[in-house]
Amino acid sequence: MDTISQSVVRKDHGDKVSGRSLYTGDYAPEGMLFGKLLRAELARARVLRVHVPALPEGYYYVDAKDIPGDNNVNMVLDDSPVFCRETVEYIGEAIAMLCGPDEETVGRLLSACRVDYEKLEPVIRLDEAHESFFDYTYSQGDTEKAFAEADKIYDEQFETGYQEHAYLETQAMTAEPEADGRMFVHGSLQCVYYVRNALQRVLGCGPEGVHVMQDVTGGAFGGKEDYPSVLGCQVAVAALKCGKPVRCVFDRREDMACSPKRHPSRCRYRVSVKDGRVTAMDVDIRFNAGAYSTLSAVVLQRGMISAPGVYQIPNTRIRGRAMKTNTVPCGAFRGFGAPQTFFAVEMMMDHIARDLGVDALTFKQAHLSRQGDITSTGGRYHFPVPLPDMIRETEALCDYRRKKEEYQKPQTGRFRRGIGMSLQFHGGGFTGSGEQDIIKAVVRLRKERDGTVEILAASGEIGQGVRTTFSKIVAQELGLPLERIIFEYPDTALVPDSGPTVASRSIMVVGELLRRAAVKLRERWADGEVQEVEERYRAPDFMIPFTIDHFAGDAYATYSWAVMTAEVEVDTLTGMIRVLDACGSFDVGTPIDRNIVMGQMEGGFLQGIGYASCEKIASDGTGRIRGASFSDYLIPTAMDVPQLRCMLHVESYPDGPYGAKAAGELPLVGAPAAFLEAVEQALGGVSLSHVPFTAEDAFSVLMKGGEG
Amino acid sequence: MVNGYVPASLQEALEIRAGQDVIPYAGGTDLMVKRRPDAQYLFIGRLPELRQITEDENYIHIGAAVTFTEALADPRVPALMKAAVSRIGAPAIRNAGTFGGNVGNASAKADSVPVEVAADAKLRLISLRGERVVEIESFYHGHGTHDLGPDELIAEILLPRTGLDHWYYEKVGGRSALAISRISFASVFDMQEDRITKAAAAFGAVSDTVLRFRDLEAMLIGRSVAEAKDMKPAYLRAYDERLQLTEGRVSAQYRKRVCLNLLEDSLRTFGI
Numbered sequence: 001m002d003t004i005s006q007s008v009v010r011k012d013h014g015d016k017v018s019g020r021s022l023y024t025g026d027y028a029p030e031g032m033l034f035g036k037l038l039r040a041e042l043a044r045a046r047v048l049r050v051h052v053p054a055l056p057e058g059y060y061y062v063d064a065k066d067i068p069g070d071n072n073v074n075m076v077l078d079d080s081p082v083f084c085r086e087t088v089e090y091i092g093e094a095i096a097m098l099c100g101p102d103e104e105t106v107g108r109l110l111s112a113c114r115v116d117y118e119k120l121e122p123v124i125r126l127d128e129a130h131e132s133f134f135d136y137t138y139s140q141g142d143t144e145k146a147f148a149e150a151d152k153i154y155d156e157q158f159e160t161g162y163q164e165h166a167y168l169e170t171q172a173m174t175a176e177p178e179a180d181g182r183m184f185v186h187g188s189l190q191c192v193y194y195v196r197n198a199l200q201r202v203l204g205c206g207p208e209g210v211h212v213m214q215d216v217t218g219g220a221f222g223g224k225e226d227y228p229s230v231l232g233c234q235v236a237v238a239a240l241k242c243g244k245p246v247r248c249v250f251d252r253r254e255d256m257a258c259s260p261k262r263h264p265s266r267c268r269y270r271v272s273v274k275d276g277r278v279t280a281m282d283v284d285i286r287f288n289a290g291a292y293s294t295l296s297a298v299v300l301q302r303g304m305i306s307a308p309g310v311y312q313i314p315n316t317r318i319r320g321r322a323m324k325t326n327t328v329p330c331g332a333f334r335g336f337g338a339p340q341t342f343f344a345v346e347m348m349m350d351h352i353a354r355d356l357g358v359d360a361l362t363f364k365q366a367h368l369s370r371q372g373d374i375t376s377t378g379g380r381y382h383f384p385v386p387l388p389d390m391i392r393e394t395e396a397l398c399d400y401r402r403k404k405e406e407y408q409k410p411q412t413g414r415f416r417r418g419i420g421m422s423l424q425f426h427g428g429g430f431t432g433s434g435e436q437d438i439i440k441a442v443v444r445l446r447k448e449r450d451g452t453v454e455i456l457a458a459s460g461e462i463g464q465g466v467r468t469t470f471s472k473i474v475a476q477e478l479g480l481p482l483e484r485i486i487f488e489y490p491d492t493a494l495v496p497d498s499g500p501t502v503a504s505r506s507i508m509v510v511g512e513l514l515r516r517a518a519v520k521l522r523e524r525w526a527d528g529e530v531q532e533v534e535e536r537y538r539a540p541d542f543m544i545p546f547t548i549d550h551f552a553g554d555a556y557a558t559y560s561w562a563v564m565t566a567e568v569e570v571d572t573l574t575g576m577i578r579v580l581d582a583c584g585s586f587d588v589g590t591p592i593d594r595n596i597v598m599g600q601m602e603g604g605f606l607q608g609i610g611y612a613s614c615e616k617i618a619s620d621g622t623g624r625i626r627g628a629s630f631s632d633y634l635i636p637t638a639m640d641v642p643q644l645r646c647m648l649h650v651e652s653y654p655d656g657p658y659g660a661k662a663a664g665e666l667p668l669v670g671a672p673a674a675f676l677e678a679v680e681q682a683l684g685g686v687s688l689s690h691v692p693f694t695a696e697d698a699f700s701v702l703m704k705g706g707e708g
Numbered sequence: 709m710v711n712g713y714v715p716a717s718l719q720e721a722l723e724i725r726a727g728q729d730v731i732p733y734a735g736g737t738d739l740m741v742k743r744r745p746d747a748q749y750l751f752i753g754r755l756p757e758l759r760q761i762t763e764d765e766n767y768i769h770i771g772a773a774v775t776f777t778e779a780l781a782d783p784r785v786p787a788l789m790k791a792a793v794s795r796i797g798a799p800a801i802r803n804a805g806t807f808g809g810n811v812g813n814a815s816a817k818a819d820s821v822p823v824e825v826a827a828d829a830k831l832r833l834i835s836l837r838g839e840r841v842v843e844i845e846s847f848y849h850g851h852g853t854h855d856l857g858p859d860e861l862i863a864e865i866l867l868p869r870t871g872l873d874h875w876y877y878e879k880v881g882g883r884s885a886l887a888i889s890r891i892s893f894a895s896v897f898d899m900q901e902d903r904i905t906k907a908a909a910a911f912g913a914v915s916d917t918v919l920r921f922r923d924l925e926a927m928l929i930g931r932s933v934a935e936a937k938d939m940k941p942a943y944l945r946a947y948d949e950r951l952q953l954t955e956g957r958v959s960a961q962y963r964k965r966v967c968l969n970l971l972e973d974s975l976r977t978f979g980i
Binding site: 414573574575576578614627631632634636637638639640694695696699700703 | 798878880882883884885886887888891957958959962965966969970973
């Protein structure tokens with residue numbers, strides 16, 4: 001094992017396990033006002049009037065009229081308002097904020113507010129949505145010709161549901177006006193510069209007027225990528241009006257009902273087969289974006305690019321739409337659009353193989369992409385594709401082929417078993433030319449006289465271990481002990497913009513910049529002097545330039561790979577599905593700390609199994625999110641996957657630090673397909689097409705005598 | 709702030725209970741979640757008088773403040789009760805949760821209650837006025853309501869010492885731990901001289917209260933196994949008609965089919 005991979009005690013370990021870490025809600029409340037949001041009760045309505053009760057001294061009502069700049073939170077289309085405009089577009093949309101020194105009094109005043117609405121007709125369900133925020137199409141080859149010449153054409157639809165991030169710490173932000181006139185905003189977040197850019201626009205100030213710091217953050221999974229910009233602007237506008245610090249910490253129900261979730265999806269796959277091979281895929285993807293566009297454009301792009309899976313399909317036409325509905329806006333979530341389409345394509349390949357009477361894995365293997373092959377967007381797989389080896393390793397670990405055959409025989413007992421395998425990649429970093437054209441990451445290292453070195457980068461610790469892994473990279477390159485490397489929670493006043501903490505990009509992109517900066521510093525090292533070095537991103541030379549207009553070129557510099565299996569047992573009396581074993585082989589390049597990477601793999605795998613099985617949340621006919629609590633929204637416990645075995649297959653990447661690639665999102669992506677393929681087999685070879693797939697779903701298949 | 713009383717003895721607890729509007733609190737795993745700032749609590753979880761497990765000629769007496777963990781470690785507690793209790797929450801919840809709390813919370817989802825209903829358990833209720841012993845089944849009036857007087861406390865659960873050797877238990881939750889029951893099922897079967905003397909079936913978490921149908925059980929009572937086998941289709945049909953279940957986190961239809969499956973499977977394990 002490489003030295004860099006050897007596990008160390010995490011930099012945040014001591015403070016977190018001993019309870020010394022201060023999260024946003026832990027800061028002393030003296031002099032602080034508590035903000036609570038007045039939220040819309042209708043999915044779509046004109047707000048005619050808000051009746052606010054008489055406010056005691058020191059209590060404030062804050063709404064869109066108090067915004068000094070413009071009422072748009074900077075994301076992609078800038079359509080998300082800070083506080084609602086003339087209409088509210090989903091249940092839970094913020095109309096105003098009430099602030100005051102006593103939290104309970106604020107709560108009482110809030111429940112005394114009355115809103116007069118003029119009710120408008122909402123669009124709730126994805127299948128009745130007609131307005132799309134984004135509608136893209138890209139293609140390769142001649143799909144029409146392939147369909148015309150096909151032996152057989154398959155046409156299926158796949159659906160996925162919401163997923164809630166279920167981070168341990170809810171959304172929480174604080175804004176504090178400073179004596180020098182700046183607004184200081186800090187909280188539980190992933191991307192300090194996203195929040196800062198949003199604040200500049202809303203407060204109508206330049207970069208000197210505001211700075212943003214990440215507090216210790218209790219989990220994120222993508223859920224604190226865009227939303228802290230919204231909440232950050234709300235508390236900042238309130239703090240500006242009140243002239244005092246304002247803090248807003250969501251309770252769990254509010255967080256689950258009103259913060260972004262994974263996009264529910266409906267994907268239609270039309271696939272042509274000729275001589276036992278897939279010749280074309282015509283894919284129509286619809287994501288439920290919710291009421292505002294937030295990050296849906298980029299989530300959709302990644303989903304579309306992943307639509308043909310890990311396979312070589314000569315002719316493709318991929319259409320993707322992010323549909324507007326009057327429901328809570330969806331946003332970023334580990335996997336970022338890819339879990340939805342990978343689920344669909346893996347199930348589709350499985351169903352075609354079954355219809356053709358061939359083993360699903362053999363069928364998939366015959367279509368695998370290899371090094372040098374073209375990608376779905378006409379780019380190249382520039383580096384080795386280790387899937388064949390990883391399949392062999394995973395098969396050996398879980399005895400896949402023998403079990404697959406054994407469970408294929410008719411099962412008659414109360415408990416019936418099945419096993420499934422899925423194959424997937426995750427493209428590292430921003431899609432397309434985003435790293436080069438939009439992010440333009442910058443990092444610095446600052447050496448003090450005493451020889452300690454501080455990392456100046458905007459990446460935030462969200463449990464993924466970045467404070468530790470960045471420090472390890474710099475320590476390794478400088479030959480210094482880890483304690484001499486300092487990496488604090490980022491503050492935009494102090495660190496350059498190395499980009500957001502998203503897209504599994506931190507180690508692969510920012511980590512490599514830090515390594516190069518460390519090389520620079522090592523070469524110039526002068527004892528006893530303060531020194532600073534800087535490094536800027538440049539795209540690797542091998543990359544084929546990407547244009548989003550045509551979805552053409554290298555969407556990603558390189559890919560991480562995964563092979564995942566799930567073995568399940570279904571109780572025919574109750575429909576309950578137990579995961580007996582879950583195995584995975586993951587290629588994330590060189591692990592920068594083995595324990596941290598294994599934690600990511602196991603956690604992501606389990607989060608993906610939850611997404612596929614017990615994690616169910618829905619909006620009802622009125623657009624209200626149902627089951628917004630931890631007694632209704634069930635995430636898996638350790639008891640639900642007693643055996644979870646992850647392996648690393650290292651295919652090192654020359655442009656990542658010590659060969660590291662993207663890690664964080666990969667292990668979630670393939671879990672739903674592996675799980676559902678296993679359930680299909682346990683239920684006697686039915687074809688299933690949706691997740692979450694619950695005990696009740698399994699039971700209804702059994703009741704129908706095994707017809708999906 | 710939590711307002712409450714910490715009595716030093718059961719006598720003192722009964723005095724407070726008689727004089728104040730208080731919510732008895734023993735374990736608090738549900739009350740903590742439903743915290744009411746305006747309520748006054750009577751903390752009886754540490755009273756030694758309520759923390760005993762004892763036996764007399766006919767019954768095992770489980771004190772209201774005995775925790776699930778304590779019961780699981782006690783050889784006198786019947787295996788059927790342990791099967792149900794071992795599936796409650798997770799270890800930390802079982803360390804705190806108590807039998808009295810599970811009964812007093814008056815939820816049809818309480819995992820120990822279907823066992824008590826199937827086993828013909830009784831409750832001993834006490835107050836300054838004296839005590840009374842009631843059948844567990846008659847204790848419940850409907851969702852969230854029961855027969856506990858405003859001055860009374862649940863003192864103990866009385867489980868029969870005999871007749872619980874042939875049992876069946878199953879719980880359907882949304883996951884393997886920390887799951888509120890979506891369906892729970894307990895049944896007890898007994899025979900004497902080749903005749904069925906008991907065929908009790910209790911259905912939890914599927915209606916406002918735990919369900920048991922003595923008139924349907926009567927179809928099997930006094931019969932031989934062979935006769936019961938003949939009776940089985942009619943017996944299952946009768947349950948099919950009588951099980952009017954509520955929709956919750958799962959559909960009423962799903963609940964009903966699963967209840968019937970479990971009922972049938974339990975008969976099978978009893979040789980019928």
